[in-house]
Amino acid sequence: MDTLNRGPDPDTQEYGLKRNLLTNKRLEALLESVFGLSFHEVYVTNIFPFIKRGGISSHVPLRDAARTGLEFTKNELEIVKPKMTLGLGRVSQKVLDRIGIQHIKLPHPAARIGDTNTHEVIWHQRISEAGRPFALLA
Incomplete structure (x- = not known):
């Protein structure tokens, strides 16, 4: 049975993500250690926000990701205006x-x-090289 037939995942519904995934645990730890921020204090989005074939790590062709980036992500970031x-x-x-x-x-x-x-x-090094303030959102 797939996710659509089971209904919404309670963790995703409450927090906007699956907190048990290693990637999300690592991202949360990095946000905390590098910026002192939690997921609730930042705006996170996905370049390709649509359902895709295969599993969570399945490849998305660059042309498809670029198209959604141009049609959706660019507008989304212009609205959010992250620092x-x-x-x-x-x-x-x-x-x-x-x-x-x-x-x-x-x-x-x-x-x-x-x-x-x-x-x-690596995060500290690259952020330092960029010379940017440590704030993610306006």
Whole structure:
């Protein structure tokens, strides 16, 4: 049985995400350790916010991600007006580059580059290099 037949996931419904996923746990830890912020204090969106074939890690062709970035994400970010935009992973970074959104390029929390501490070092380094304030939203 698929998610649509089971109804909404209570965790996703209450928090807007599946808190038990390793990627989300790592992202939450990084937001806390690097910015001192929780998920509730930042605006998080997805370059490709639609249901896709396959599993959660299934590939989305860059042309499809770029199209949704241009049609949806660019407008979404213009409405939200974040003080800082973080591009997590290569696909989101390529799309943000294509649609002209300035961002700090960071490894995706699911990237296999090491543990949370390794990610934290890279985040601090790249954010410092960008010379941006440590606030995510207006």
